[in-house]
Structures are given as C-alpha cells and as structure tokens.
Amino acid sequence: MTEQESVEHGIAELASEAFVVGFPLVFDLEQVGRFLHDGLGAVPPTPFNAFGHARTLAGPETTFVSVNNDTLYSIAQLDLSVGPILLTVPAVGDRYYVLQFVDAWTNNFAYVGTRATGSVAGEFLLVPPGWDEEPGENATVIRFPTRVGTIVGRWAVAGADDLPAVHALQDATALTPTLETFAPPAGIPAVEAGPTDALTFFERMRVWSQEFPPADHDRDALATYEPIGLTGSTPIADLPQEVRDALEEGYAVGKQALESSLHSMVPTTDGWQVNLHVFDYNTDFFEVGALDGREWRLTDPTTRYARRAAAALGGLWGNHAYEAAYFPTYVDAAGEQLSGAHVYRLRLSPTPPVGAFWSLTMYDLPHYYLVENPIGRYSIGDRTPGIVYDDDGGLTITISAARPADATAAANWLPAPEGEFRPLLRMYAPGAAVLDGGYRLAPIERTDNMTSTDDTTSTDRNTDEETR
Incomplete structure (x- = not known):
C-alpha cells in the first residue's frame, strides 16, 4: 500500500466511525422534517410547537420504524428558538399514558405520564438550552438539551368505543408559548440532497451537528472528524476529491456495519433480543421522569455510539425499558x-x-x-x-x-x-x-x-x- 493509499484508507475508516456517531442526529432530524411536512401515518402534518394527534391506531400505511399499534400517538416537534413553552396535561384517571421527550441526538431526557408524574393534571415549562430565568410557581421546568426536540405521546386505547375518551384527553393536552413574538421558529437548517447519499449524509451531519451541539464529551468525539471536513464551514461538496472518495467508502462500510449490528449487537435469550438497556446511551440529561441511576447508563463510548445508532435505525423514539420494555x-x-x-x-x-x-x-x-x-x-x-x-x-x-x-x-x-x-x-x-x-x-x-x-x-x- 502506497503512502497515499494508506492516508485514504485512514480517512475512510474515520468516515465509517463518523457515520455511526452522526447517524442518530441525521436520521432523527430527517424524520422531524418528514413529520412537519407529511405527518406520521394517522398523525397529520403539524407545524413546530403544536401537537399532532392520531385519531385512529397505526396500520400498514404508517411507514415508520417499529410503530406501535397499541396506543394513539400525540406527537409534537418543539423548536424553542421562540422561547419557553408551557405544556399542560389533563387528569387521566386510571388510563396509562406517557409523554416521552427526545432531543435531536435521540436522548430520552424526560418523561411525563402515569409512571413518571402520575395521573393528575399538571403544567410543565419547556425551556431551551442556556435558559436561566425563574419559572412560575406552578410549573415544573423541563430543560431541553437541544433547541429542537420531540415529544412522543402514547395513550392506551381499550378499543373502538374508547376512542372518544382518548380524543378528549388529547385535545386537553396543550402547548402554549410564553413569549410574544412574530418571528417564526428557526427550524432545521435546510440541506438539499447532494449527488450521492453519502455526501448528502455527511453534509447534513456537518451542518446539523453545529446547529444542535451534543453533550460536551460528544463534542470531543466530533472534533476528531476535522480531517474529513465534518467540523468546519466548507461544504462537503467542496472538499478535495480524495476526501469525498473516502467519505463514500466510509459511508458504505459504516452503513453495512450498522444494519448488520441490529441482528448481533444485543444479547439473545432463546432467540429474543433482551433490549433492557438499548436506549441507555443518554448519560448527561436527566429531567423529570428520567431515571438517573447507574443501571440505566451506558458509558463505554465505543459501545454507546454503536448502540445509539442501532437504536435509532431499529426503533427511533423508543422508550427506556423502565417505561416500556422491548423484546424483538x-x-x-x-x-x-x-x-x-x-x-x-x-x-x-x-x-x-x-x-x-x-x-x-x-x-x-x-x-x-x-x-x-x-x-x-x-x-x-x-x-x-x-x-x-x-x-x-x-x-x-x-x-x-x-x-x-x-x-x-x-x-x-x-x-x-x-x-x-x-x-x-x-x-x-x-x-x-x-x-x-x-x-x-x-x-x-x-x-x-x-x-x-x-x-x-x-x-x-x-x-x-x-x-x-
């Protein structure tokens, strides 16, 4: 192998690692954008900072990864560039429900619902990163790790006759801005599709990772991808040809490894993948309802990044096992x-x-x-x-x-x-x-x-x- 080939091989290997690290962010924000414009199955297209409610249970027309057929979904994409937003939830009686909070890097960082906050009515002030003002007297503060995040609500449904009661609870769940502004939400920076899937992916990773920074220690990991242009201001399309070729190769290797990992990375018992800790890669952000215990933290960086990417691909917006356990x-x-x-x-x-x-x-x-x-x-x-x-x-x-x-x-x-x-x-x-x-x-x-x-x-x- 020549010196030039050795350099290109090293860049390609770095690109394959970058694909795994950046996949959750890119995949998540692509789905957020898709939701805003197309909806999600029975959940209609809904703008930022409002709930979209499914009125019927999901079916085959709901083309979303591992969607459930047990509950009605209420989903909101939050953009806190407009300032804090007040979440109001009704009393639900003995019905099971959960509002799961997911940041742009797919960290589950808060829960509101039967297990986490009980069945009573409540108010929660959702605030952006860096917010340091005093909250109101009655609201529980939930701090978002990234400016954009997702609330995935699930309401248990006993059958067709139960749907009107669930619809009433959905309608009583509200998001209310607390600041008056005529400026629209900043949204997700537009990154148009490039000439190949690989170059599109890495350009989105470059732009979106700077717009939505991860936890501090994850920023250190991102910094190692400076040699392949993922941390700077130069568009991927303008990088030298040898770098773009290496990105193509790294993308293909990383993608294949990620898809293969869904079958092999989780221990099995009698053929079942026992996924009790597949969503435990959040080690930094613990708001109301999110359990901050050692048993729910996956700290090894190599395992953590691979697990996070596989969780996004195989079950985006899935819950921690203490809320819902998943055995595929x-x-x-x-x-x-x-x-x-x-x-x-x-x-x-x-x-x-x-x-x-x-x-x-x-x-x-x-x-x-x-x-x-x-x-x-x-x-x-x-x-x-x-x-x-x-x-x-x-x-x-x-x-x-x-x-x-x-x-x-x-x-x-x-x-x-x-x-x-x-x-x-x-x-x-x-x-x-x-x-x-x-x-x-x-x-x-x-x-x-x-x-x-x-x-x-x-x-x-x-x-x-x-x-x-």
Whole structure:
C-alpha cells in the first residue's frame, strides 16, 4: 500500500466511525422534517410547537420504524428558538399514558405520564438550552438539551368505543408559548440532497451537528472528524476529491456495519433480543421522569455510539425499558430466520408481568413496518378481544402468513408477511421480574415440521427453575 493509499484508507475508516456517531442526529432530524411536512401515518402534518394527534391506531400505511399499534400517538416537534413553552396535561384517571421527550441526538431526557408524574393534571415549562430565568410557581421546568426536540405521546386505547375518551384527553393536552413574538421558529437548517447519499449524509451531519451541539464529551468525539471536513464551514461538496472518495467508502462500510449490528449487537435469550438497556446511551440529561441511576447508563463510548445508532435505525423514539420494555426476535428455536413460508407457535406461560399491558407486534423486514393482513390484526396481547387462554392461564399464539384452520389457533393468530419478519414484544410499565431478568420468554417454535403438537410442556420455558 502506497503512502497515499494508506492516508485514504485512514480517512475512510474515520468516515465509517463518523457515520455511526452522526447517524442518530441525521436520521432523527430527517424524520422531524418528514413529520412537519407529511405527518406520521394517522398523525397529520403539524407545524413546530403544536401537537399532532392520531385519531385512529397505526396500520400498514404508517411507514415508520417499529410503530406501535397499541396506543394513539400525540406527537409534537418543539423548536424553542421562540422561547419557553408551557405544556399542560389533563387528569387521566386510571388510563396509562406517557409523554416521552427526545432531543435531536435521540436522548430520552424526560418523561411525563402515569409512571413518571402520575395521573393528575399538571403544567410543565419547556425551556431551551442556556435558559436561566425563574419559572412560575406552578410549573415544573423541563430543560431541553437541544433547541429542537420531540415529544412522543402514547395513550392506551381499550378499543373502538374508547376512542372518544382518548380524543378528549388529547385535545386537553396543550402547548402554549410564553413569549410574544412574530418571528417564526428557526427550524432545521435546510440541506438539499447532494449527488450521492453519502455526501448528502455527511453534509447534513456537518451542518446539523453545529446547529444542535451534543453533550460536551460528544463534542470531543466530533472534533476528531476535522480531517474529513465534518467540523468546519466548507461544504462537503467542496472538499478535495480524495476526501469525498473516502467519505463514500466510509459511508458504505459504516452503513453495512450498522444494519448488520441490529441482528448481533444485543444479547439473545432463546432467540429474543433482551433490549433492557438499548436506549441507555443518554448519560448527561436527566429531567423529570428520567431515571438517573447507574443501571440505566451506558458509558463505554465505543459501545454507546454503536448502540445509539442501532437504536435509532431499529426503533427511533423508543422508550427506556423502565417505561416500556422491548423484546424483538428474528429467529425461531432452531436459530433460523423467521419467514412467512412457515408456521410458528409461541407459548407464553405465564404471560408477561406488567403494570399496564403487553402486546406482540408483527413487522416486516427490512423496513420494520406493520404488515397488511386479511383480518386487520397487527398485534396481539392481553387486550385483544376474542383470544383464548390455555387451561393454566398461559397463551399460545400462532404466527403464520395463512389463517389457521383450527378455531383456537385462528383466535390467537398473529398474521405474518409472506417473506421474512421480526416480531416485537412490548411490555408497558414492565414488572420487576422483567427488569431484573427473572421473566424469560419461550422461543418461537416452527410447527409445520413437527410430527406432534402435543408438547406444550417443552415450550413452557418460564418455570420456577429457569426464572431466577
């Protein structure tokens, strides 16, 4: 390798690292912009500093990564360049809800809702970075790490008859500016698409990382990318050709590594990725409702950046496990990729221990979107009408592309696509047994190659002996 080739290789390697570090910011702000102009499924396009409310549950038309089908969404994109904004929430009774606060780097930094602040009405003053004035007497201050951030609200829905009550709660949730100004929100700096995906990505990373600075120690990481032009004022398109070539190479390597990591970076138990700490990369910003404990901090920088990027790609705006635990799986009990070409069974005995509710949602690959099916069922859980429990109180779920002929299997059917898929188990307000690892899920078993189906004992993996 010549000296020139060695230099270019080093730049490309640096670019692949930069891709992983910058991916959450770029992907998040692209989705923020998309929401402002296109909405998100049933949530209509909504300008900054206002809630957009879904009035119906998400379906296959909601083309967003790992969207849930359990709750109605209320989503707001905040731009605090206009000054502090007052958030008002109503009393909700015994209904589960959560308002999750996410900054531009995808850090979950605050929670308002059933677990975090209770079911009573309240007021919260949302303030921009550097704000140091005295708040009002009745409002709890929530400090935003970045000028732009997202509130992702989720309201539990018991069924179609319950929708009007949820709509009333949504309408009573308000965002009110506290300063009079005729200036519009500053917004996200426009970065037009370049000649390639790689150059577009790195130009957005360059511009947006300067507009929305991360935590102090992350700024040190960004500073190391000065040799590839990601910290300066020169547009990526104007960099020397050899640098742009290296950025192209680094982008391709980083992208492939990130996509591959979704399958391998999280430990698995019986095929399930136990993602209790996948969103724990926030180590700096802890406002109301965000737990600041050592068990919820991922501090190793190498692991942290990779985990943060994978979390954004596979589950943007996902909650910490103490709010909602997410267990996805790609494989069956034999370690084979799940596919609609086969029929599977999942036995839950006991069913997941939760303070709110649980569900198993079906997603296609590689997009992680909900799957169109003839009965309009995108998830199954403890609130699904008509499901049939086993004699011991457990639940046996059939997963297949074709509707089962057996009546009980059809009642407990989670439709799958014809191709590969990834189910995701959500547990809202997970119990202590989930968070301490005591609750263990059985693997998903392929049944179209079995000679007998009377083997429920072998699939019941949540015995006292194994849940310790």
